[in-house]
Amino acid sequence: MSGTAATAQPAGQRRTAALTLAALGVVFGDIGTSPLYTVKECFSEFTGLQPTQENVLGILSLITWALIVIVTLKYVVVVMRADNRGEGGVLALMALVSRQPAINPRRRRLYLILGMLGAALFYGDCLLTPAISVLSAVEGLKVATPALEPVVLPISIGILVALFAVQRFGTAGVGTWFGPITLVWFIVIFVLGVRQIVDAPQVLWAFLPHHALAFAFQHGIVTLFALGAVTLAVTGAEALYADMGHFGRPPIRRAWLWLVLPALLGNYYGQGALLLNDASAIDNPFFRLAPEWALFPLVVLATVATVIASQATISGAFSMAQQSALLGLSARIRVDHTSESEYGQIYVPAVNWLLLAGVVGLVVFFKSSTNLAAAYGIAVTGTMLVTTILVFALAVRSWKWPWSLAIPVFTVFLVVDATLLTANMLKFHEGGWMPIVIALAIFTTMWTWMKGRAAGLAVEKEATLPIADLIGSISPGRVHRPQGTAVYLTPVLDSAPGCLLHNLKHNEVLHEHVVLLTIEVGDVPYIAQDQRSDVGHLGKGVHRVVLHYGFMEQPDIPRDMAPLTDKGIPFDPMRTSYFVGRNSYVGAARPVLPRWQQKLFLVLVRFGVSAADFFGLPANRTVELGSRIEI
Structure with a gap:
């Protein structure tokens, strides 16, 4: 040996x-x-x-x-x-x-x-x-x-x-x-x-x-x-x-x-x-x-x-x-x-x-x-x-x-x-009912959250704009394009998020470089670093980025955006702004969920942490834009 x-x-x-x-x-x-x-x-x-x-x-x-x-x-x-x-x-x-x-x-x-x-x-x-x-x-x-x-x-x-x-x-x-x-x-x-x-x-x-x-x-x-x-x-x-x-x-x-x-x-x-x-x-x-x-x-x-x-x-x-x-x-x-x-x-x-x-x-x-x-x-x-x-x-x-x-x-x-x-x-009557009640309560909140989020995403998708239409509407004379990079978080692939459309509509501003960022959590615990990101360049300074995470990982967007400079994404931490949609969910006159589930979902939303905090975005470079979504 x-x-x-x-x-x-x-x-x-x-x-x-x-x-x-x-x-x-x-x-x-x-x-x-x-x-x-x-x-x-x-x-x-x-x-x-x-x-x-x-x-x-x-x-x-x-x-x-x-x-x-x-x-x-x-x-x-x-x-x-x-x-x-x-x-x-x-x-x-x-x-x-x-x-x-x-x-x-x-x-x-x-x-x-x-x-x-x-x-x-x-x-x-x-x-x-x-x-x-x-x-x-x-x-x-x-x-x-x-x-x-x-x-x-x-x-x-x-x-x-x-x-x-x-x-x-x-x-x-x-x-x-x-x-x-x-x-x-x-x-x-x-x-x-x-x-x-x-x-x-x-x-x-x-x-x-x-x-x-x-x-x-x-x-x-x-x-x-x-x-x-x-x-x-x-x-x-x-x-x-x-x-x-x-x-x-x-x-x-x-x-x-x-x-x-x-x-x-x-x-x-x-x-x-x-x-x-x-x-x-x-x-x-x-x-x-x-x-x-x-x-x-x-x-x-x-x-x-x-x-x-x-x-x-x-x-x-x-x-x-x-x-x-x-x-x-x-x-x-x-x-x-x-x-x-x-x-x-x-x-x-x-x-x-x-x-x-x-x-x-x-x-x-x-x-x-x-x-x-x-x-x-x-x-x-x-x-x-x-x-x-x-x-x-x-x-x-x-x-x-x-x-x-x-x-x-x-x-x-x-x-x-x-x-x-x-x-x-x-042992149900002697106390066995306790874990059953606890489990049912937790299962109900999980199921309600999934149903509510699915309904909310469907409403959000209706308000988005196809990326091709967005790029086609960009012309030098119509919008001001300041220097730097703007990262817009969006759960919907191939569409411009609502927060970007709000910025365009009210401020008529579109940064020199725009990153449409989607976070995807897979059914594996960890993602290898060389498989972390997918990058696409759509033209006119618009880029599509998907960051992949495993369900055991804590997402950190600024950390994982930094290596993307090698893939053609301009990223300077001091000249990058993050735009996050923080929507306000309200009850609809005709709810898409049962009334009790609608009320529970609205309560759960109030206790959730914002996307900016959850994904580790710097507070001094993050802008939250949102709208009312009826559930």
């Missing part, structure tokens, strides 16, 4: 190890803190199960095979193959499936609806994860000292408020600690579990699937109630796929198979062994695993771990909001970049404060992790079901799986997902 190759191999191994460690803190925080509450909820009043040996082995077997079938086989082996140029997540998957050739518009619309539904359910999960995780960790104080029970709620709220308050500073500094702390967490929970397994090794028989089957046959319909609690063990599985773009498949797969899965199973089996020896530990079997002297340190470690899990969820919500805005599924939002070196480090103020209000509201309303567990699960299993349907479409269309393989594989996944969703629906 050459010296260069020998040096490169250790360097590659070090990079993989670093990515694997970093993935622990971001990808596995949610699923890694599930042992805090899963076993306890399996034997709650809702299920009515007692921690007998048969029930303990049955529940542990259900948890084991849920982790193997859903997380390992479905996500790690199959779903993570569905990467959109390295990126994962339900919106990236939706874009990938929609991009497949020969898809008719009706089916493409179905994929769009499924993607929007998955995104809406994801937001419901984003509210519940920080609430239940932090609250369940702080509840360990009650195990250490029952007298501390009155402070559990205030401490939990204080931690959550502090967590959301520091988001605007970014996580670049503390983020380097997430991986090592989460590594310590998994080691600790594994050791705590093994201590109890040594005292009751018969608990390991739960690995055999016949215990799960025997439990189902014995308890019948009660098994569905139990599965509603077992679902808590796989919450966070979607993060393996959603965060794939940050770390890649190999580090996530390696971390799951070699560390996370063994640690989780070790802890779950340890809790089961504890219950076999002491059924009274069911009040909080996780914290009962620890010796008395380690309770307070474990509460601190659990709280830090749940804060890290919550941080990963919040960051995911920020990324989802940015993607939704770029894909045209929601109004434009303000996005702040909190790191100069890490592109993915963003902060979305509107989403941050809405999440804080929702999370604190949930904690105050439900008051305990047991009550919150009743609401948890529907959003997670709904997203899993959407993912399975979309990946099935991809496997048949793009991967060219034969039906003889695709049908049995995805039938298993669909049956499992549908069963878990049904099981969680049984």
Whole structure:
């Protein structure tokens, strides 16, 4: 082996190890803190199960095979193959499936609806994860000292408020600690579990699937109630796929198979062994695993771990909001970049404060992790079901799986997902209605925004002028043409935008060079720099430019206009003005949308960020011109 190759191999191994460690803190925080509450909820009043040996082995077997079938086989082996140029997540998957050739518009619309539904359910999960995780960790104080029970709620709220308050500073500094702390967490929970397994090794028989089957046959319909609690063990599985773009498949797969899965199973089996020896530990079997002297340190470690899990969820919500805005599924939002070196480090103020209000509201309303567990699960299993349907479409269309393989594989996944969703629906009256209401509200706003924008663009297009007609009307004697470049943003190709026509009509001014600029966001996460722009020269100083962006990118027009000088576009930052249409939407006497949807769209428009701010245009060189558009 050459010296260069020998040096490169250790360097590659070090990079993989670093990515694997970093993935622990971001990808596995949610699923890694599930042992805090899963076993306890399996034997709650809702299920009515007692921690007998048969029930303990049955529940542990259900948890084991849920982790193997859903997380390992479905996500790690199959779903993570569905990467959109390295990126994962339900919106990236939706874009990938929609991009497949020969898809008719009706089916493409179905994929769009499924993607929007998955995104809406994801937001419901984003509210519940920080609430239940932090609250369940702080509840360990009650195990250490029952007298501390009155402070559990205030401490939990204080931690959550502090967590959301520091988001605007970014996580670049503390983020380097997430991986090592989460590594310590998994080691600790594994050791705590093994201590109890040594005292009751018969608990390991739960690995055999016949215990799960025997439990189902014995308890019948009660098994569905139990599965509603077992679902808590796989919450966070979607993060393996959603965060794939940050770390890649190999580090996530390696971390799951070699560390996370063994640690989780070790802890779950340890809790089961504890219950076999002491059924009274069911009040909080996780914290009962620890010796008395380690309770307070474990509460601190659990709280830090749940804060890290919550941080990963919040960051995911920020990324989802940015993607939704770029894909045209929601109004434009303000996005702040909190790191100069890490592109993915963003902060979305509107989403941050809405999440804080929702999370604190949930904690105050439900008051305990047991009550919150009743609401948890529907959003997670709904997203899993959407993912399975979309990946099935991809496997048949793009991967060219034969039906003889695709049908049995995805039938298993669909049956499992549908069963878990049904099981969680049984918790509807106990709080399961909450994520459904949240998801429906978000889906409705997305759908309304899409319909309203489509209607608005149709009205705008009627007011535009074909470029050929514009160029034909330009003559030296009719309009004044000052020096410099004017960039007009227009969503309509091959037409002159309304703001340009307003300038001509009222000011009789047309700059020496006019750029008709259109922003197009594709169904890929990133666009290569050499494919960023398309340029056309139309004559008489008029140029057509299309800037392409991926749905994971933040558009920056001045930055991406600068290289176009090599393509014949005169661009001097100090002699370039930007003209943006800022239209005022008003209700029409005969609305094109249902009345309720019209009113909702008009509200959404008011909260949207202007195109100038969203696309990074300099405030001192931007002119906003608009008109009234009736919807």
